[in-house]
Amino acid sequence: MKNVKLLCYLILGVLFYTSCTEQVDFEQAKDLSIQPVLTASLVTFSASPLQYAQPGVIQNASVIDTVRLDVIGEDFYKDNVIRTELTFNIVNNIEADFNLNFRFTDDEFADQYEFDIPIPEGSLANPAIVDYTEVFEGADLDRFTSSKIIILTATIINSSGTQFDATTTSEFNLKSKATAFFDFDL
Amino acid sequence: MRKILVAIFLLTFSIASAQNKNLLFGFKEIPQSLMVNPGEEVDYKWYTGIPLVSGVSVEAGITGGVSAFDVFAVDGVDFNVKFRNAIARLDRNDFTSINQQLEIFNVGFKVGGKYYDDIRYSFGMYQEFDFFGYWPNDYAKLALEGNEPNINEAFSLSDLNLKADLLTVFHFGINKRVNDKLTVGGRAKIYSSIVSASSTNNEGTFVTRESDTNFFEHSINADLLIQTSGIASLRSDSDANPPVEGADIAPTFRKRALLGGNLGLGVDAGFTYRFDKQLSFAASIQDIGFIRHSKDVESYQLKGNFTYDGFELLFPGAPTTNNQSTDYYREVADALKEALPVDTITKAYTRWRAPKFNAALRYEWGIARTDDDCDCRQVAKTTYLNQIGAQTFMIGRSRSPKMAASLFYYRRLFNGLRVKVAYTVDSFSLTNLGAGMSMHLGPVNAYLMADNLLGYTNLADAQKVSVQFGLNIVVPTNKN
Numbered sequence: 001m002k003n004v005k006l007l008c009y010l011i012l013g014v015l016f017y018t019s020c021t022e023q024v025d026f027e028q029a030k031d032l033s034i035q036p037v038l039t040a041s042l043v044t045f046s047a048s049p050l051q052y053a054q055p056g057v058i059q060n061a062s063v064i065d066t067v068r069l070d071v072i073g074e075d076f077y078k079d080n081v082i083r084t085e086l087t088f089n090i091v092n093n094i095e096a097d098f099n100l101n102f103r104f105t106d107d108e109f110a111d112q113y114e115f116d117i118p119i120p121e122g123s124l125a126n127p128a129i130v131d132y133t134e135v136f137e138g139a140d141l142d143r144f145t146s147s148k149i150i151i152l153t154a155t156i157i158n159s160s161g162t163q164f165d166a167t168t169t170s171e172f173n174l175k176s177k178a179t180a181f182f183d184f185d186l
Numbered sequence: 187m188r189k190i191l192v193a194i195f196l197l198t199f200s201i202a203s204a205q206n207k208n209l210l211f212g213f214k215e216i217p218q219s220l221m222v223n224p225g226e227e228v229d230y231k232w233y234t235g236i237p238l239v240s241g242v243s244v245e246a247g248i249t250g251g252v253s254a255f256d257v258f259a260v261d262g263v264d265f266n267v268k269f270r271n272a273i274a275r276l277d278r279n280d281f282t283s284i285n286q287q288l289e290i291f292n293v294g295f296k297v298g299g300k301y302y303d304d305i306r307y308s309f310g311m312y313q314e315f316d317f318f319g320y321w322p323n324d325y326a327k328l329a330l331e332g333n334e335p336n337i338n339e340a341f342s343l344s345d346l347n348l349k350a351d352l353l354t355v356f357h358f359g360i361n362k363r364v365n366d367k368l369t370v371g372g373r374a375k376i377y378s379s380i381v382s383a384s385s386t387n388n389e390g391t392f393v394t395r396e397s398d399t400n401f402f403e404h405s406i407n408a409d410l411l412i413q414t415s416g417i418a419s420l421r422s423d424s425d426a427n428p429p430v431e432g433a434d435i436a437p438t439f440r441k442r443a444l445l446g447g448n449l450g451l452g453v454d455a456g457f458t459y460r461f462d463k464q465l466s467f468a469a470s471i472q473d474i475g476f477i478r479h480s481k482d483v484e485s486y487q488l489k490g491n492f493t494y495d496g497f498e499l500l501f502p503g504a505p506t507t508n509n510q511s512t513d514y515y516r517e518v519a520d521a522l523k524e525a526l527p528v529d530t531i532t533k534a535y536t537r538w539r540a541p542k543f544n545a546a547l548r549y550e551w552g553i554a555r556t557d558d559d560c561d562c563r564q565v566a567k568t569t570y571l572n573q574i575g576a577q578t579f580m581i582g583r584s585r586s587p588k589m590a591a592s593l594f595y596y597r598r599l600f601n602g603l604r605v606k607v608a609y610t611v612d613s614f615s616l617t618n619l620g621a622g623m624s625m626h627l628g629p630v631n632a633y634l635m636a637d638n639l640l641g642y643t644n645l646a647d648a649q650k651v652s653v654q655f656g657l658n659i660v661v662p663t664n665k666n
Contacts, residue, residue, distance in 0.1 A: 024254060039333060040496075041403070044497070064501065065499040087401070176400070177401040
């Protein structure tokens, strides 16, 4: 009986005395930072010179559209995004310069931020290709996230007075995407 | 032949088990061995578990070679580096498994003749919590990296695959020694589900592809279903009448535990066959059964397709008021909601329990001298001191069955102590050494078993921990 007891103590002893935990610190989870990068297509448009043409000659003319982007004003976006990039790819084979103006305003159309993308003239044989990225960080990002509305003004600048015939296939094409750099701190 | 052996070896190592009570299986001195094989060659006149402490088992594990120590060790390494390294080791077939069982009561008795060819009944009730979840690999990748570094890569929505159950089980088992060679047994079970949540049959992908019309085309096709029962009425915004809140939860759980919840039926079956006095084979299946969830059901379904590649500007002109600005984003969001609606369903559903399979080939030797009266007619079975054997375990899980294989050695030390050591391979660990012992002091039986002993030198670094213990009063047949 004594031996049984002794053996039991021995087995229990081996089990429990060897059972231990080397130093771990679960508080480290506080340092966790997750930084996913999300990207999404934004607007597109294509324009033919004829949309801007008075009979024969293109005038200096503008078209305007507005995009509401409530998502950027939401707290989730404001609290967790540390950098935003708007990237544009423009292919212009129209023989005229363009200017793209982006105005960011709040709900009352008060300006928050503004930038321009000048596009040189191109041709069907030799299109002008512009890749442009506007980066929002720090104070610029704050102004970006205070915005609700983006007003895009596309202006054709036909300084050379080029004539277009009604069958022209020349076009102006724009692609865009938004990329948000998140930083989640737990 | 070598190829086959290597294949079996790899198979055994690549998949793993939980709820593997390999030490208890075949440990016939412990009445709870009947819970893993109702056809065990048990030998009691009657037994009763000490209520609430007769059978306690906890088992938790994670595959993929990741432990808490890897991530939380105090080693001066940046936590985010350790976290990412740990995540990088996991893939979609790694899983976490937690199982806990607590016997509320467990009683058994023998009916009939004097010796071994009797029928034994056993019945009782236990509570069980079971969680099984595959690592949601693509969801985690999307959350940690985003879609930007993964253009043209499809994220699989089927990576959401998990289930959690809290239930009680009422069981009644019969064990019959058919002859000297064969013992058979079965156990009927009624499951009483307290809460249940599962999502195991999801399909679909999310992909961001390069596009001609814009930078990217984002497309999602989803067929996701999350089923819950017993949870909706606990939510604070529940429309259950009356809603279950705060102090009401305990009585509600008690009621559900006592057959007032969603019910199910199941069976266990098993046998032991003796080729001769020393060589035997035993096998069992457990929990071939289902639970029908019809009360307090709330399921969520997300099904549909949506593709987005930006929106084309229409240039309607300058807005003069806020209302005139075109809300393209809202239009896209509305289209998304329409194409991919989240439906709440209260339709009843049926879930199968995770079936378990055990089998062992055992060889005994070394006749024990016992203190029992001289058995001149030799009706009593010879008792051997040693036993060696090979054992296999399998549990059905949603993607594929998980397996384990063990080698064990059992030794009877003195009359009152039996020990068993086992070496197990499963994908939690390649060096799983387990040990169990059963002490018999008069009618008092105490047992303690722990798996993965090498892991106990640093618990935080263990991929799997498993402990079972209990206290019974056992009166053997030959101690009339």
